[in-house]
Amino acid sequence: MHILFLTDNFPPEVNAPASRTFEHCREWVRAGHKVTVITGFPNFPKGEVFPGYRNRLWQKETLDGIDVLRVWTYITANEGFFRRILDYQSYMLAAIAAAPFVRNVDVVVATSPQLFTPCAAYVVSRAKRIPYVFELRDLWPESIRAVGALSRAPRIFALLERLELFLYRKAERIVSVTESFRRNLITRGIAAEKISVVTNGVDAARFHPLPRDEALAARFGLSGKFVAGYIGTHGMAHSLETLLDAAVLLKSHPEGADIRLLFLGDGARKQAVKDRARDMGLDNVLFLDSVPKNEVPRYWSLLDVSVIHLKKTELFTTVIPSKLFECMGMGIPVLHGVAGESAEIVEREGVGLIFEPENAEALTAGLLRLKSDAGLYREIHSRGPVAARHYDRSELAMRMLSVLEAACQT
The missing domain is CATH 3.40.50.2000 (Glycogen Phosphorylase B;)
Structure with missing residues (x-):
């Protein structure tokens, strides 16, 4: 199976979505599958491109057997709602443009919290006539409202919420990181049978008891x-x-x-x-x-x-x-x-x-x-x-892999 994974965070960035995506993709490669990741150039959270990279049109590399295609995006620090929206939208457009150059794909996966990455996955899935899987890591845009970022823009919130529900409905499968998210989606009319829970976990090879340095x-x-x-x-x-x-x-x-x-x-x-x-x-x-x-x-x-x-x-x-x-x-x-x-x-x-x-x-x-x-x-x-x-990450990766396989067999 050839898995195309869309994410705007990936190593050498060290935040939670980058780590989860990398560790899952690494395990899928070890299980004999081909994995291609389309992502941006590493810059989170300061909005400064990491040493050894520059924000150019595209760049290919391989990390632990994962084919990584990096694309140009509008880069900004992790602050300021509307500038970050421009960042997310630029990634969406770049990912859509890059996807045709990734051939023989069986399934496309997109990770939240923001919705523009799943938007790209939906477009790619329709163009390639393959299923798309939504990995739900946060209830966005509700999480923005929870911190007060959209308190003065109710119309924008309403539009984002409509987009959110559209993307859930169009996904062949949804992988939620919590049972609470799954229950939330079911109460909002999303079919329970297409939602699986794969929690976050730990890479036991890296995170184990250590004496103080x-x-x-x-x-x-x-x-x-x-x-x-x-x-x-x-x-x-x-x-x-x-x-x-x-x-x-x-x-x-x-x-x-x-x-x-x-x-x-x-x-x-x-x-x-x-x-x-x-x-x-x-x-x-x-x-x-x-x-x-x-x-x-x-x-x-x-x-x-x-x-x-x-x-x-x-x-x-x-x-x-x-x-x-x-x-x-x-x-x-x-x-x-x-x-x-x-x-x-x-x-x-x-x-x-x-x-x-x-x-x-x-x-x-x-x-x-x-x-x-x-x-x-x-x-x-x-x-x-x-x-x-x-909560061993390798076992959780296999659990998510079974969801992707099921999506391809539908």
């Missing part, structure tokens, strides 16, 4: 410190100001003197969060920029606790942050500030503590508890790698 810890002044870290996108949805408020509380607590909060990543709110930390006079927080994919586990090893957090809104009760599974794999206890389906996983697997989103006092209490209760910490630490076996 002491050289790295010394470099950043973290030797002998209890480190709680947020690793990932610094966006509007993450409400990282809650972590800063917790840092203030820790400074005034007798048990908080040797606790440090580490922020690793980039995003639309990164500079604003840094500025606020400076204005608050916080000397117990550390901000680091994104690092190359092969360096990420070293930075995870610095953490005693991983903080996962999203804004307190109904929509985010339906999401499962992918970093949860990486924490499991590395045996890092989680302080989980996301209600809903993902919190149920944390409690069921026993891999962390739950706290109310946007509640700095609850976050602080959980952090101090994990620091002071050595028995609880060891128990949670030991459960992570065991739980991670239930």
Whole structure:
């Protein structure tokens, strides 16, 4: 089977969609299938093309047996709604233009959250007379409205929602990353039998328990410190100001003197969060920029606790942050500030503590508890790698492959 995968994020970018797509495609190649990915030139999240690349008309390369066709797009930083829409639309048009040069394709797959990539997949599927599969990673445009980005543009939201439902209906199969997304689509009239759930997972070969990288810890002044870290996108949805408020509380607590909060990543709110930390006079927080994919586990090893957090809104009760599974794999206890389906996983697997989103006092209490209760910490630490076996990326890739095969047989 020849699988054509459309995605606007792909390694060497290190965000969740890039990692999921790469790891799935790699497993499909290992299973004997041909995979071609059409993507842009790596630039997420700063809107700066990575070293070794330039934003030209097209470029071919091969990564772990995956044929990668990179196309020109309008590049902008991951901030500003309308500029990002131009970015997404330029990729859509470029992917449609490039697809005829990829021959003998059996199925085309597109990944969300934004809808312009599935739009391209739908057009390509009609032109090539092949099925198209929609990988649903987020409920877009609802997730935009949840952070207030479309509050003043109800007509645009309505148009995007109509487009969303059209693309669901036209897809031969839909692969949802959560059960909550599946239920949402069914209540909106999408046929249940064509929706499969393939959760996010972890690449066990990369994310497994590691001793702290002491050289790295010394470099950043973290030797002998209890480190709680947020690793990932610094966006509007993450409400990282809650972590800063917790840092203030820790400074005034007798048990908080040797606790440090580490922020690793980039995003639309990164500079604003840094500025606020400076204005608050916080000397117990550390901000680091994104690092190359092969360096990420070293930075995870610095953490005693991983903080996962999203804004307190109904929509985010339906999401499962992918970093949860990486924490499991590395045996890092989680302080989980996301209600809903993902919190149920944390409690069921026993891999962390739950706290109310946007509640700095609850976050602080959980952090101090994990620091002071050595028995609880060891128990949670030991459960992570065991739980991670239930979310092994290679097995999940095969589950999605069976969906693609079914789509081709319809």
